[in-house]
Amino acid sequence: MSKYDSLNAMQQEAVFHTEGPVLILAGAGSGKTRVLTHRIAYLIEEKGVNPWNIMAITFTNKAAQEMRERVDQIVGFGSESIWVSTFHSSCVRMLRRYIDRLGYDNNFTIYDTDDQKTVIKEICKRLNIDTKQFKERTLMAAISSAKDELVSPAEYKLQASTASGYGAQTIARVYEAYQKQLRQNNALDFDDLIVKTVELFQSCPDVLDYYQERFRYIMVDEYQDTNTAQFKFVSLLAEKYQNLCVVGDDDQSIYKFRGANIGNILGYEKVFPQAKVIKLEQNYRSTQNILNAANEVIKNNEGRKDKTLWTANEEGSPIHFRQFQNGYEEAEYIAGAISQKVREGIYDYKDCAILYRTNAQSRLFEEKFLIANIPYKIVGGVNFYARKEIKDLLAYMKTIDNAKDDVAVKRIINVPKRGIGAATLGKVQDYADAYGISFYQALRQADEIPTLGRGSAKVRPFVEFIQKFRSQIEYLSVKELLEKLIEETGYVDELKAEDTDEAKARIENIDELISKAASYEDDAEDPSLSGFLEEVALIADIDSVEDSDNRVLLMTLHSAKGLEFPNVYLAGMEDGIFPSYMTIVGDDPQDMEEERRLCYVGITRAMKELTLSAAQQRMIRGETQYNKVSRFIREIPRELVELGREPKARTITKMPEPSSSYARMRQTYQKTSFSPKQFEVKKSQGLSYGVGDTVRHIKFGTGTVQAIVDGGKDYEVTVDFDKVGTKKMFASFAKLKKITE
Ligand SMILES: Nc1ncnc2c1ncn2[C@@H]1O[C@H](COP(=O)(O)OP(=O)(O)OP(=O)(O)O)[C@@H](O)[C@H]1O
Ligand SMILES: [Mg+2]
Numbered sequence: 001m002s003k004y005d006s007l008n009a010m011q012q013e014a015v016f017h018t019e020g021p022v023l024i025l026a027g028a029g030s031g032k033t034r035v036l037t038h039r040i041a042y043l044i045e046e047k048g049v050n051p052w053n054i055m056a057i058t059f060t061n062k063a064a065q066e067m068r069e070r071v072d073q074i075v076g077f078g079s080e081s082i083w084v085s086t087f088h089s090s091c092v093r094m095l096r097r098y099i100d101r102l103g104y105d106n107n108f109t110i111y112d113t114d115d116q117k118t119v120i121k122e123i124c125k126r127l128n129i130d131t132k133q134f135k136e137r138t139l140m141a142a143i144s145s146a147k148d149e150l151v152s153p154a155e156y157k158l159q160a161s162t163a164s165g166y167g168a169q170t171i172a173r174v175y176e177a178y179q180k181q182l183r184q185n186n187a188l189d190f191d192d193l194i195v196k197t198v199e200l201f202q203s204c205p206d207v208l209d210y211y212q213e214r215f216r217y218i219m220v221d222e223y224q225d226t227n228t229a230q231f232k233f234v235s236l237l238a239e240k241y242q243n244l245c246v247v248g249d250d251d252q253s254i255y256k257f258r259g260a261n262i263g264n265i266l267g268y269e270k271v272f273p274q275a276k277v278i279k280l281e282q283n284y285r286s287t288q289n290i291l292n293a294a295n296e297v298i299k300n301n302e303g304r305k306d307k308t309l310w311t312a313n314e315e316g317s318p319i320h321f322r323q324f325q326n327g328y329e330e331a332e333y334i335a336g337a338i339s340q341k342v343r344e345g346i347y348d349y350k351d352c353a354i355l356y357r358t359n360a361q362s363r364l365f366e367e368k369f370l371i372a373n374i375p376y377k378i379v380g381g382v383n384f385y386a387r388k389e390i391k392d393l394l395a396y397m398k399t400i401d402n403a404k405d406d407v408a409v410k411r412i413i414n415v416p417k418r419g420i421g422a423a424t425l426g427k428v429q430d431y432a433d434a435y436g437i438s439f440y441q442a443l444r445q446a447d448e449i450p451t452l453g454r455g456s457a458k459v460r461p462f463v464e465f466i467q468k469f470r471s472q473i474e475y476l477s478v479k480e481l482l483e484k485l486i487e488e489t490g491y492v493d494e495l496k497a498e499d500t501d502e503a504k505a506r507i508e509n510i511d512e513l514i515s516k517a518a519s520y521e522d523d524a525e526d527p528s529l530s531g532f533l534e535e536v537a538l539i540a541d542i543d544s545v546e547d548s549d550n551r552v553l554l555m556t557l558h559s560a561k562g563l564e565f566p567n568v569y570l571a572g573m574e575d576g577i578f579p580s581y582m583t584i585v586g587d588d589p590q591d592m593e594e595e596r597r598l599c600y601v602g603i604t605r606a607m608k609e610l611t612l613s614a615a616q617q618r619m620i621r622g623e624t625q626y627n628k629v630s631r632f633i634r635e636i637p638r639e640l641v642e643l644g645r646e647p648k649a650r651t652i653t654k655m656p657e658p659s660s661s662y663a664r665m666r667q668t669y670q671k672t673s674f675s676p677k678q679f680e681v682k683k684s685q686g687l688s689y690g691v692g693d694t695v696r697h698i699k700f701g702t703g704t705v706q707a708i709v710d711g712g713k714d715y716e717v718t719v720d721f722d723k724v725g726t727k728k729m730f731a732s733f734a735k736l737k738k739i740t741e
Contacts, residue, residue, distance in 0.1 A: 003038065003041065003074065004016075004038065004042065007031070007034075007035070007038060008031075008280075008282055010278060010279070010280050010281070010282075011031050011034070011035050011038075011280060013278060014035045014039065014245075014278045014280075015035055015038045015039045015042050016042065017276055017278075018039070018042065018043055018047055018049075018217070018243070019242075019243060020242050020243065020274055020275070020276065021238070021242050021243070021244050021245070021268075021272035021274060021275040021276070022244075022245040022246070022275065022276050022277075022278065023245075023246055023247075023265075023268045023269065023272075023275050023276070023277045023278070024245070024246070024247040024248075024277075024278045024279075024280065025247075025248065025249070025250070025265065025277065025278075025279055025305070025307075026247070026249060026278075026279055026280035026281070026307070026309075027249055027251060027280070027281070027283065027307055027309035027604075028249060028251070028252060028283065028285070028294065028309070028600070028601070028604035029283040029284060029285030029286055029291075029309075029311075029564065029604055030280035030281065030282060030283050030284070030309065031280060031282075031284055032221070032247040032248070032249070032280065033066075033067065033070070033221055033247070033562060034070075035247065035280070036056060036067070036219050036221055036245070036247060037067065037070045037071050037074050038074065039219065039245065040054055040056060040071055040074070040075060040082065040219070041071075041074045041075050043217055044075055044078065045075075049216070049217060051075070051078040051079060051080075051081045051082045052081045052082075052214070053214065053215060053216040053217055054082045054083070054215070054216075054217045054218075054219075055082070055083040055084075055090065055215040055217070055218045055219070055237075056071070056082065056083065056084045056085075056218075056219045056220075056221070057083075057085065057086065057087055057090060057218070057219070057220045057221070057234070058084075058085075058086060058220070058221040058222055058562070059086065059087075059221070059222040059225055059226075059561070059562070060086065060380070060559065060561070060562075061086060062379060062380065062559065062562075062563070063086075063221065063222065063561070063562045063563075064084060064085050064086050064089075066562070066563070067084050067221065068084045071084055083215070087193075087194060087226075087230050087233065088190065088193050088194070091193040091194055091196075091197040091233070092110070092193055094197055094200070094211065095108070095188070095193065095196055095197060095200070098200055098204070098207050099196060099200065101200060101203070101204045101207060102196060102199060102200055102203065103183075104183070104186055104188075104196075105186045107186075108186050108187060108188055109185065109186060109187040109188075110187070110188055110189070110190070110193070111182070111187050111188065111189045111190075112190075113140070113502070115187070115189075116140055116189050117136050117137070117140065119178060119181050119182065119185075120136045120139055120140055120174065120178060121136055122181070123174055123177045123178055123181065124136065124139075124174065126177070127173060127174065127177060129170060129173075129174065134167075134170055134171075134174075135497050135498060135499060136498070137497070137498035137499055137500045137503065138499055139171060139174050140500075141499075141500060142171045142175070143171070143174070143175050143178060143191075144191050146175060147191035147192065147194075147195050147229065148191065148227040148228060148229055149227075149228050149229070150195060150198065150228055150229050150232060153172070153175045153176040153179050154176075156168075156171070156172045156175050156176075157169075157172040157173075157175075157176065159172075160172040191229070194229040194230055194233055195229055197233055198229060198232050198233050198236065201233075201236045201237070202236070208236060208237075209240075211237055212237060212238075212239065212240040212241065213240075215237055216241045216243055217241075217243045217245075218234060218237055218238050218243060218244045218245070219244075219245045219246070219247075220234055220244070220245070220246040220247070220248075221247055221248075221562070222247075222248060222252075222561060222562060223246035223247055223248030223264065223265055223268075224248035224249055224250055224252055224253040224264075224265050225248075225252075225253060225254065225255040225561075226264050227264075228264070231264045234246075235271055242272065242274075244272065246265075246268065248265050250265055250304060250305055251298050251301070251304055251307075251597055251600055252561065252597060252600065252601050253265070253594075253597060254557075254558060254561065254594060254597055254598050254601060255558075256590075256594055279307065281307070281308055281309055281310060282309075282310060282311065282312065283309050283310065283311040283313075283604075284311070284313070285311075285564050285604070285607050286311060286313065286316075286604060286606055286607055287311070287313050287314055287315060287316025287317070287607070287608060288311055288313060288314065288315045288316060289315055289316045289317065289318055289319055289610075289640050290316065290319065290603060290604070290606050290607075290610050291309060291310070291311050291313075291604075292637075292640055293319050293603055293610070293636045293640050293641075294309075294600055294603040294604045295309060296635055296636055296637055296640075297596060297599055297600055297603065297632055297635045297636060298596065298597070298600040300596060300635055301593045301596050301597065302589075302593070303590070303593055304593075316608060316609070317608075317609055317642070318640055318641055318642035319610050319611075319612060319636065319640050319641045319642065320609070320610070320611040320612065320641075320642055320644055321611075321612050321613070321614075321633065321641050321642070321643055321644070322611065322612075322613045322614075322643075322644050323613070323614045323615070323616060323629060324613065324614070324615050324616065325615065325616055325617065326615050326616070326617045326618065326619070327364050327572075327615045327618050327619065328364060328368075328519070329615070330364070330571060330572075330613050330614075330615050331364040331365050331367070331368040331571075332368050333613070334354060334365065334368075334569050334571065334611070334613065335365070335368040335369055335371075335372045335374055336372070337611070338352050338374060338552060338567075339372055339374060341567065347566055347567050348550055349374065349375055349376075349550050349551050349552045350549060350550045350551060350552070350553070351565060351566040351567050352552045352553075352565065352566075352567045352568075352569070353552065353553045353554070353555070353560070353563075353565040353567070353568050353569070353605065354552065354553070354554045354555075354568075354569045354571055355555060355556070355557050355560050355568060355569065355570050355571070355602050355605065356554075356555075356556060356557070356570075356571050356572050356578075357556065357557060357572060357577055357578040357580060357598075358505065358508050358556065358577075358580075359381050359505050359508070359509065359556055360384075360505070360508035360509045360511065360512040361512075361571065361572050361577075362378055362381070362383075362384055362554050363384040363512050363516065365554055365571075366378075366383060366384050366385075366539070366554075367539055369552065370539055374552055375550065375551040375552065376551050376552040376553070376554055377551045377552075377553055377554070378553075378554050378555065379553050379554065379555035379559050379560075380555055380556070380559035381555070381556070381559075384509070384512070385536065385539060387506075387509050388506070389491070389495075389506045389509055389510055390509055390510070390513055391411065392411065392412055392415055392491070393482065393485065393486070393491070393510065393513060394408075394513075394533070394536065395407075395408035395409070395411040395412045396408075396412050396485055396489070397481070397482065397485070397529060397532075397533060398533055399412065399440065399466055400466055400469045400470055400473065400481070400485075400529070401473075401529045401530055401533055402530070403438060403439075403440035403441075403466070404438060404440075406432075406438060406439040406440070409439050409440045409443070410425065410439065413425070413443075413462055415489070415491075416489060416490055416491070416494065418458060418461065418462055419458055420455070420458045420459060420462070421455070423455070424452060424455035424458065424459065427449060427451045427452050427455065428442045428443055428446065428449065428452070428459070429442070430451075431445070431449045431451075440466075443459055443462070443463050444463050446459040446460065446463070447460075465488070469481065469484075469485065472484075473529055477517075477521055477527070478517045478520060478521055478527060478528070478529055478532045479514060479517040479518045479521060479622050481529065482513065482514055482517050483514060483622075486510065486514075491510070492507055492510060495507050495510075511620055511621040511622075514621050514622040515619040515620065515621065515622050516536070517532060517622060518619060518622035518623075519619060520532050520535060553565070557570075557578075557598045557599075557601055557602045558598070560601065560602065560605050561601055563605055564605055564606075564607055565605055565606065565607065566606075566607045566608045566609065567606070567607075567608060567609045567611075568602075568605050568606035568607075568609070568610050568611070569610075569611045569612075569613065570599075570602045570603070570610070570611070570612050570613070571613050572613070572614070572615070572618075573612045573613060573614045573629065573630040573632065573633050574614045574615065574618065574627035574628065574629060574630050575627055575628045575629070575630055575631055576625065576627045576628075577618070577627060577630070578595070578598075578599070578630055578632070579592060579595040579596075579630065579631065579632070580595065583595050595632075596632060599630075599632040612630075612633055614627070614629045614630065614633070615627070626729075626730055687708065687715060687717075687731055688737075688738050689705055689736060689738040690705065690708070691705050691706065691707060691708060692704065692705060693705050693738050693739075694738070694739045695719060695736040695737060695738050695739060696736065696737045696739050697719070697721065697729075697734060697735075697736055698735065700719075700721040700723065700724050700727060701721060701722060701723050701724075702721070702722055702739060703719040703720050703721030703722055703727075704719065704720050705717060705718070705719055705736075706718040706719060706720050706726065708731075714730045714731055714732050715730070715731035715732075716728055716729070716730060716731070717729055717730070717731050717734060717736065719734075719736065
């Protein structure tokens, strides 16, 4: 029996159809990636193609690594000369060899976002551009999108000259100067890697011809997430032999925000009119229950090609749904469940994965896993307490607390920039060494350091800043201190100004640290800043078991694409978390559809068991929020779902009606359901304010009461706040005070 016998008829067709363009459009778990690896084996073993002539491209490093493993297993001899890589690393390899043809040096530097930002800053200064009006990150994002679309500085300028806004023209000027500067520095940014390779192909036909001859067979996985530049890159490469096989799933397109162009998948047949289109309909990955749940969710998207996906796999256990009082209980439950399953020999740690919407959500799991001694790994991310913004803020808190940690002091002395140079720092250190005192003590005596000169004036504001906070330790709670610190350092304001996805993720992490401070204060007997730092140090310093690969994987839904695990937990399934708050308030159906595709990706990662979990209350930024169960869960028919009754987990007893269209969904969202039980006791003596009254909230400030709805167990109050807009809250927790003018 050959290895191809294990493929179904449609998969075989895709594998055997080696010549000419092929588009495989199929749902999750239908064997797209498997077809690619088998196709590679078939080309080599049956068609006698030299491995050297094959290229396979995918989207993330993790996916490339997995594909490499699968290819190595199946092909054996010669597989190392196949290029299996991401778009970016393929392009780097080509550019290292030929970019001199574009006038760069072959040992060019690759700029990361910090480097880019430095360049943009200098340019704005030079061109007299107000960075308050045109934020560096906004400029960077605009340039990046232009590059995704292969729009050159000159073209951008041309387009901008006909556009009415002043904004586009400014961006055009910056873009031009930026590109020039990078060229002078012999540097490329990440997007340039693709753009310059395309440019190389277009301006040097001999180079293109070389690679066209070399890569006679090209395969692209996760094709739905390629952008215009990437598509151009592969189409040029494949132009001569036309042997381009792309596989993708329009339902799993989740990178629109990074320029992914779903038109590439839908328009493939336009560029390659002779393309053979193959659809795979059998899912091999998941149980029937899991697949049904996925199908039910995704069918609520209107903008999709309808397709059916079925499985011959067993029905499997129902989807588990658990709702908890709060995020801690959720994490504790999942940690407990995993421990138990491993103990019982049902799963290994590595069979289990926890998927969530944002990186900040990892913290609670990390803490519980450390306590429960569960080995884990964060995929495509950094452990919570190792993240830059968290380390920065903790370094501030340590400095305020006792400043014994020189590393911490040095870490933040120039965060934000205070213009304290390396020479000054060196002199302060020398002084500290000479007198056997700490670095911070030396800073406090800066005026007495003779060699310091004008440097001491720069140091003073920093010392004053820290001292001011020290004098307030007694009056402020840890949470208040942290919030004040964030405010006065401008840390979050700066991130807000950047307005990028990365900055948003950092703000979410900071919010999570505030929540940690708040919960520490709730739990600790005698809370103090030192106590908080001690507790955090205990968690931050333990590193999860290093050696083995047998660990639970934690990752965002985005990083989970293409992967599969026997036992999957989708955590934080709450409206406002997933789908995200921004998507809900933004009210753009396209964005909601992208979130739903992400949910589809999440559900379809599971092979045997899927647990969806939500918390009734979640602490965000140290404030307790009440989130409804995610609308995506409500789209799963109740007969597929089992509602657990674990003693620890206070679970709900009623599943809401599934809804199928937007209108109904929105209605459900507004009316809903899931009133947390604990309000029963709290709804008490009526309210001291009414509709139209001005009220004050401790965090949101003043606002006007818009509506009060008797939710049975508590009142739901809608307030239009002067500063933060409309918020809905439960009366017993919001503690609103009526203001009488
Ligand atoms: N014909 C088959 N017989 C047995 N198992 C199969 C078959 N086709 C695929 N599988 C298995 O099904 C699972 C899913 O396959 P694969 O990862 O290739 O799907 P995919 O379409 O790439 O999924 P995704 O859309 O999530 O990337 C894998 O474990 C794979 O080995
Ligand atoms: Mg795949």
